Amino acid sequence: MTPAQEYAIPACDVLPDRQAAETEFARRIAAKVRRKPDMVLGLATGNSMIGVYRVLVAMHRKEGLSFAAATSFNLDEYCGLPAGHPASFASYMREHFFAHVDMPPGSAHLPDENACADYEAAIAKTGIDLQILGIGRNGHIGFNEPGAPVTSRTRVVELAAATRTANQRDFPAGEAVPARAVTMGIATILAARSILLLATGPAKAEALAAALEGPVTPQNPASFLRLHADVTVICDRDAATLLSSSRKTADG
Numbered sequence: 001m002t003p004a005q006e007y008a009i010p011a012c013d014v015l016p017d018r019q020a021a022e023t024e025f026a027r028r029i030a031a032k033v034r035r036k037p038d039m040v041l042g043l044a045t046g047n048s049m050i051g052v053y054r055v056l057v058a059m060h061r062k063e064g065l066s067f068a069a070a071t072s073f074n075l076d077e078y079c080g081l082p083a084g085h086p087a088s089f090a091s092y093m094r095e096h097f098f099a100h101v102d103m104p105p106g107s108a109h110l111p112d113e114n115a116c117a118d119y120e121a122a123i124a125k126t127g128i129d130l131q132i133l134g135i136g137r138n139g140h141i142g143f144n145e146p147g148a149p150v151t152s153r154t155r156v157v158e159l160a161a162a163t164r165t166a167n168q169r170d171f172p173a174g175e176a177v178p179a180r181a182v183t184m185g186i187a188t189i190l191a192a193r194s195i196l197l198l199a200t201g202p203a204k205a206e207a208l209a210a211a212l213e214g215p216v217t218p219q220n221p222a223s224f225l226r227l228h229a230d231v232t233v234i235c236d237r238d239a240a241t242l243l244s245s246s247r248k249t250a251d252g
């Protein structure tokens, strides 16, 4: 096993609570978009990001933050769901972000299970300037579940049972979470120029500590972020409880 100190140590800001972490996360995104309006954004979904999009939409309305020149590539999508399905990530993105900002519809991309190589080729044309990420309870990033190779690219994967259980909340009663999804790979994510990861709530504490301070291993896909030189982690105190005390005093 390789010692953690051989790898990059991501900057980690610990904010007092979930709302403060979401607001800070959104501020970091906004600052980059203001500096480079034609930013290529790698976007994430999940519960963690809902508050982030809420803040970005408010900044768009109140402060004129514009996404008109931006392009986006989403991390992942379930297989077999029509785009209009309420639990699809396409619906999530429309509901929480795209319907409320000025990004032209043609500039927003989601992966398609039948066109993984095309998705990689489209991303490769410009690269991703800023990839935003949540983290699963098992350390997944995108839908790269434990065991995902560091060399992986956009592909169809089997979802872990724990992920399907956690995401059941998004599906109508009696409807199962799909068994498969399409996701950018670890190598796709690591090719982004810069990466921001958000972790909030006690359920993420174990995965976050393992990712930042445990071994770099496919068993915790988020640990691969330590192979990247420009990763910033924003978390709340609840998600930071298992981090070493030096890291916990980093902020708020």
Ligand SMILES: O=P(O)(O)OC[C@H]1O[C@](O)(CO)[C@@H](O)[C@@H]1O
Pocket (backbone or CB within 6 Å): 044, 045, 046, 047, 048, 049, 075, 076, 133, 134, 135, 136, 137, 140, 141, 142, 143
């Ligand atoms: O924020 P949540 O819902 O806990 O999910 C964590 C991560 O897992 C995913 O749902 C998997 O795609 C991501 O969208 C998200 O960032």
